[in-house]
């Protein structure tokens with residue numbers, strides 16, 4: 001079962017929740033697809049067994065063969081290529097390249113343009129007790145984490161495992177890629193106007209994807225909030241409320257898992273998991 005933990009923005013407690021779920025379940029995989037800023041390892045402290053380079057093809061132009069016809073630059077939707085015929089110069093801006101292959105497809109001159117592998121990130125695989133740990137880490141400056149996220153999901157996950165996936169934050173392509181194959185999505189939010197706004201945006205995505213969904217409210221101050229009203233309005237249950245506590249925040253800043261900073265929460269997370277399993 002693929003359980004994704006998502007939120008409309010960073011800093012709401014997504015990693016806190018996903019690592020707690022993995023530590024409660026025990027025999028499972030924790031997958032950090034927050035590839036621009038993976039930090040689940042801080043709480044799980046896994047032993048890393050291997051690190052794999054993740055590469056994508058980018059063009060390399062041989063100026064001795066190139067006729068400087070500019071067809072490749074015209075085909076590039078990302079302005080990653082500049083051809084300067086008077087100077088007989090071909091320039092690639094690798095950080096803009098999305099490895100779409102269009103330039104190689106349109107080049108009419110054999111031998112002028114070939115594709116070479118460029119590392120865009122790393123995949124780290126390890127273990128913490130019974131928990132298998134998989135993490136994507138995008139290199140600084142890369143325009144999109146989507147290929148790395150898709151590569152991990154397609155090639156490194158065993159869909160027969162119990163998977164807790166720490167999805168990318170936000171509401172753009174990386175989070176959609178992280179949620180596409182999920183069986184259930186847990187949305188983490190905060191009881192603030194900003195939290196509610198981002199929750200609404202993320203709910204639009206999960207509804208579009210047709211996913212079963214539940215909400216966890218982090219930093220709950222007690223009583224009702226706009227999240228309760230919205231939950232009833234869209235018929236998405238609130239699975240759990242984690243209380244606001246300075247002790248939890250201090251422990252979080254030191255990389256101490258929630259199971260240690262809030263004794264008694266394990267039973268609540270276990271009950272939450274049983275509720276999610278019933279929905280499968």
Ligand code: SF4
Nearest residue numbers: 066067069070072107
């Ligand atoms: S399309 Fe091929 S030949 Fe034309 S400018 Fe690009 S690399 Fe050179």
Ligand code: SF4
Nearest residue numbers: 076097098100101103
């Ligand atoms: S692979 Fe695509 S994005 Fe990259 S330079 Fe070629 S056309 Fe542009």
